[in-house]
Amino acid sequence: MYLFYHRKISELRVIVIIVYIVYSFCTDVLTKYLDENGLVTATFENTSFSLFTIVEFCSFSLFFYFTLLAFPLLRNVIIVIIVMFVIFCVINLYFQFNRNNNLDTIPVTFQAIFIMSMCLVYFFEQIRTPNSLFIYSTSEFWIVTSILVYLAGTFFIFIYSSNLTKEEFHKYWPINYVFNTIKNILFGLAIFIQGRKHKQRIDKDSLDYYSIIENP
């Protein structure tokens, strides 16, 4: 989807999401490859999960930083929280090496709560000052919806991961795959809408240009 539309998309918030999707895809492929060849170690898993959490949190937070333009104070808070979150994740990763659990439960839970709150702020803003008649015709609506569905769906599995046995964890881990797939489908829809909107804008601009040439 991105390869098809990459020339047309220039909005930073969508680019942030595209970077996240690419990173997510690369991590999945690499993990699968290493897993099949028996090269996955606990250290690698810990680092991989923590890095993924950091990238995910930063991407989603930056997306809201570029979207919630009507809240300057909140935007500053987002930047501060990103910095604090990254520091916290690095410290947590150091202590996690000594633990059995390889999923960074606390940062992931914090991330879910914080990002879901941002989604609510976005929806509140849309109700307060609606910009378009059909909210679902905007790409950011689909991005926010996919983030919200993904985080809400995987919220309990991340919280409970430390309480589950290895077998149980593997039994319920497909929940994460399901919501990951839903998230990627909705992201694809958002990129498609954004690309189409951009194309319409270019068509309109070129039409204006030709009308200027014909009727100077």
Add this chain to the structure above:
Amino acid sequence: MYFLQASPNSATTVLLFGTVGMLVLTIGLVVFIVFHQRKVIRYQLQLQRMEHDQQKVLLNASIRLQEEERQRIAADLHDDAGPLLATARLYLNENLVNLDKTSQLQSIYNAKQIIDDTIQLIRNISHSLMPPTLKNFGLESAVNDLFQKISSSGSMNASCRFHDYRTRMMPEQELIIFRVIQELINNILKHSNASFIHLTQNLSGDKLYIRMHHDGRGLTQTDFEKLNKSASGLGLKNIQSRLKLLSGKIFFEKDLSQTYFKVTIEVPKVEEGIPAQ
């Protein structure tokens, strides 16, 4: 914490129910936002449409009023000035040279008299279009003049008092306020059957207030809004559109004593800097 550290079986249940619950909540929220946002947008569009309709009504009223004014001027010129000039022309025809001296003098005198009347008539028309007192001496003098004329006609007792009008407003503003006062007085004279009108002017902050009291039949704010929306009430629509130009407001109310009707005009004051006379 006990909840989170429960037995494996209950953990599984909580996990499944929690996930389903969160999902239902999320989908419910998104659906609610979509429908509510559309409702808000529809409401805003309806408001815009209503405002647009109201502006259209005001524009129509102002065009109709302009046409009526033109017709009135045309009628004044055609019915009054036209016959007067035609009569003067009759006195001054070619036959005049054949008449005796006394008749010639009489004809010239009559023609002169008619031409004087015509001049006076045209002056009256011109003054009704743009009162010279307003242009030269300002709103206070023009309103005083108007009230003196009403009082001297004997039909009702009219008085006015400007408390705080040391510097004149912009000429366009003064003209609009004067026209609004004229229209209100016209309505009072035509419909209220009042025995007196009293006008006062005050200044509060950067707002100019003009209040008119009368003891006849009057309007309340509800009546005014009702008439403003209906097809009739051309004069009131005209008042509304004129005040809109000044970002002004008008309030109609009945006095607390229920004896008088009160009209208040509120206009932001932009001074020209010329002292009022």
